[in-house]
Amino acid sequence: EDKVVQSPLSLVVHEGDTVTLNCSYEVTNFRSLLWYKQEKKAPTFLFMLTSSGIEKKSGRLSSILDKKELFSILNITATQTGDSAVYLCAVGRDDKIIFGKGTRLHILP
Amino acid sequence: ETGVTQSPTHLIKTRGQQVTLRCSSQSGHNTVSWYQQALGQGPQFIFQYYREEENGRGNFPPRFSGLQFPNYSSELNVNALELDDSALYLCASSPTPPRMNTEAFFGQGTRLTVV
Numbered sequence: 001e002d003k004v005v006q007s008p009l010s011l012v013v014h015e016g017d018t019v020t021l022n023c024s025y026e027v028t029n030f031r032s033l034l035w036y037k038q039e040k041k042a043p044t045f046l047f048m049l050t051s052s053g054i055e056k057k058s059g060r061l062s063s064i065l066d067k068k069e070l071f072s073i074l075n076i077t078a079t080q081t082g083d084s085a086v087y088l089c090a091v092g093r094d095d096k097i098i099f100g101k102g103t104r105l106h107i108l109p
Numbered sequence: 110e111t112g113v114t115q116s117p118t119h120l121i122k123t124r125g126q127q128v129t130l131r132c133s134s135q136s137g138h139n140t141v142s143w144y145q146q147a148l149g150q151g152p153q154f155i156f157q158y159y160r161e162e163e164n165g166r167g168n169f170p171p172r173f174s175g176l177q178f179p180n181y182s183s184e185l186n187v188n189a190l191e192l193d194d195s196a197l198y199l200c201a202s203s204p205t206p207p208r209m210n211t212e213a214f215f216g217q218g219t220r221l222t223v224v
Contacts, residue, residue, distance in 0.1 A: 049124060095164055096154040
């Protein structure tokens, strides 16, 4: 059965810290790995990764994919209270997107 | 703002009733998918439509059904509502056919409560 597993499920850090969120997957017909940030309702798109070893960056956020070991990480440096959210990892196939349960990140001021 | 709009935002229904949720895709997006997100869980895929045809379905019973219209807007219908159907229902649209790598843009969701 296809699955996407995120760790940790919950994380509390202080403002300014760096965090690493993990995502492992076992999914047939892999097309892409996606990261979303969900603050209240609508998940907002962060990154889409399709190739191994190529880091994608957006400001303080970066992500990389390892298709051999079947995992991805999302790094957030110099965290801010506005980074508090649930971060969702998902794997895209032709016919669906399979989500993990998410990592709930809380940044203390 | 993603340009994907869902209605209504909140809804309370009684067990056994039927409900229709609506989604208006972002302009130019021809693929739409629906997800159910229970509290504390990740979104669970219900089904996907591409150019008015269903082209993928998750592990949901037949009482969950959908439609996509020529303007690419979409409906999710749930019959014989059960208490466990209480969740946030998310609609997502994509600008390309499912076989192409692209991200999905989500609407704000409909919070359904079944009592």
